[in-house]
Amino acid sequence: MPERVSERRRVAVFGGVYANAEALAAVLADARRRDAEAVYCLGDLGGFGPHPERVAPLLRAHGVEVVRGNYDEAVAAGAADCNCGYTDPRDNHYARISYAYTVARTPAGDRAWLATLPGHRRIALGPHRVLMCHGSPRRINEFLWESTTPDGLVRRFLAEHAADVVLCTHTGLAWHRALDGGAGHAVNVGAIGRPANDGTPDVWYAILTAAPDVHVEFVRVAYDHETVARAIEAEGLPQEFAATLRTGWWTTCLENLPARERGRGRF
Amino acid sequence: MSVAPQAPFVALSSLWLLVTGTLCNLRCAHCLNASGPDDPWLPTLDAAVARRALAEAEALGVREVYFTGGEPFLHREILPLVEASLGVAATTVLTNGTVMTDALADALAGLARGARYSLEIRVSLDAPDPETNDRVRGRGTWERAVRTLRALDARGLLPIVTATEIAGGPDTYARFRALLTGLGITRPRVKILPVFPVGRALAAGPRLHATDLDGFDRATLQCAETRVVAADGVYACPILAGLPGARLSDGGLAAALRPAALYHPACVTCHRTGATCRNA
Secondary structure (H helix, E strand, O other): OOOOOEEEOEEEEEOOOOOOHHHHHHHHHHHHHOOOOEEEEOOOOOOOOOOHHHHHHHHHHOOOEEOOOHHHHHHHHOOOOOOOOOOOHHHHHHHHHHHHHHHHHOOHHHHHHHHOOOOOEEEEEOOEEEEEOOOOOOOOOOOOOHHHOOHHHHHHHHHHOOOOEEEEOOOOOOEEEEEHHHOEEEEEOOOOOOOOOOOOOOEEEEEEEEOOOEEEEEEEEOOOHHHHHHHHHHOOOOHHHHHHHHHOOOOOOOOOOOHHHHOOOOO | OOOOOEEOOOOOOEEEEEOOOOEOOOOOOOOOOOOEOOOOOOOOOOHHHHHHHHHHHHHOOOOEEEEEOOOHHHOOOHHHHHHHHHOOOEEEEEEOOOOOOHHHHHHHHHHHHHOOOOEEEEEEOOOOOHHHHHHHHOOOHHHHHHHHHHHHHHOOOOOEEEEEHHHOOOOHHHHHHHHHHHOOOOOOOEEEEOOOOOHHHOOOOOOOOHHHHOOOOHHHOHHHOEEEEEOOEEEOOOOOOOOHHHEEEOOOOHHHOOOEEOOOHHHHHHHHHOOOOOOO
8 A cells, every 4th residue: 555645835843752751741742833734753752860750641642653663662562672773882781771661661552652653754845855863864863964874865765765755763863964965854853852962951842844955944842851860869769860951961861872962062 | 514694784884904914013812803913914905905994984984994004104104194084074083092102192092183074093002000911911001002092091092991801800990990080080081892713812702694693683783883903804893804714805995795604603702792993
């Protein structure tokens, strides 16, 4: 059966909710104010934050269309770990804590719902063919950092998947690259569950518009991060997680950052 | 003898250039390809061959490029080659850290600043203390490598220390992190690799059989997405490069984009540990 492709002109896209329901609510309200016709989430609803059980109901209540992330896949399947793709012992130490917490706090009904999420979505943004995925079009946990995603790889993804625009998340850092005079685009929409390692607690998502060329705007959203940081502490999750929300600097899961992106952070 | 199982070719994600062959100023006790200063058994890669491989790899959508050897900084054209590589993809140089000068570190920092893609320098150490390290790598190597780590960090290059488990216990990773933070490095980066039964650490060991791979996704092996260009041909594995049984082509990359035999005892280590020679 051919894939159904929605036709849109202006959409909001975010990724990496990471069990941060306060940030999610703030982003959904912001997207509504900016007249997004539809809202898309590129996956990873759990991990890191204190409220995995509040995320899926919020997404469903707002009609958000969701792509499955590696976290969602692992939680749905009852896998042994989050399959985040870390190779570093320190990254994996914190990943194990987050994953066990998320699994324990995800209701069975949400797990069943996570299992139904598609690995990719396609929309038409005006005349442009948009492919949405979590990590990369070829692998759910591939990290597409700006400094390690060559133009040649983007062209390959676009050609292999018959797309003009590829949207992804998984790294937590937003970036956009237009290729070949705007004929092709790669956009990492970033994450809303933790800040962008830039020294501010705000989070980022993307608004894409067909104007008629593809226009990408990254939107900064402030939310009540202090409430979330206190909840992290109250739940006994690592203090490092709360510190990241308060300061905007990543303290964990940064060992796999390339030198370029790592150098922009404090740790 | 049974036929070795194979890893599929999935995509060219990582291109490795064995730029100095097995030419190295050190002679480490466990060296993966028995590199050293005297009569290297695998010659240096011609710069023109390296450039052709980069162009081929770019057209194939390569994700990242690695320079190794031997000691890559002994190659006469290493800087222009790294510059060319950074025009294609994120690039990593694996060094023993003992031939770095301030001028070379300055030049690398300049290349990193001017490039769209990330430049990574991996510096090999085998122990966080000089005595243990130098027993494996040679006298004075710890001090010189640590000096290189400081020089690179001071220039914002954020080096990755790469260590094997040869001299360490379960706390190896933590001890290396402590070494780096003790040096005042605020973004410590450490990669630990298992010891492979190859090169000077060659040991008779089991080989993989098809039944060992039942239920295992062979596409997850690094050799499914890696090709290595050396002076005498193209290989699927950086540590088996130069071994006749591992050679996939004696010409360009295109002829080497086919399944690779998992024939060596080192393949058992990769399968068992899930190790990757990539940065992460």
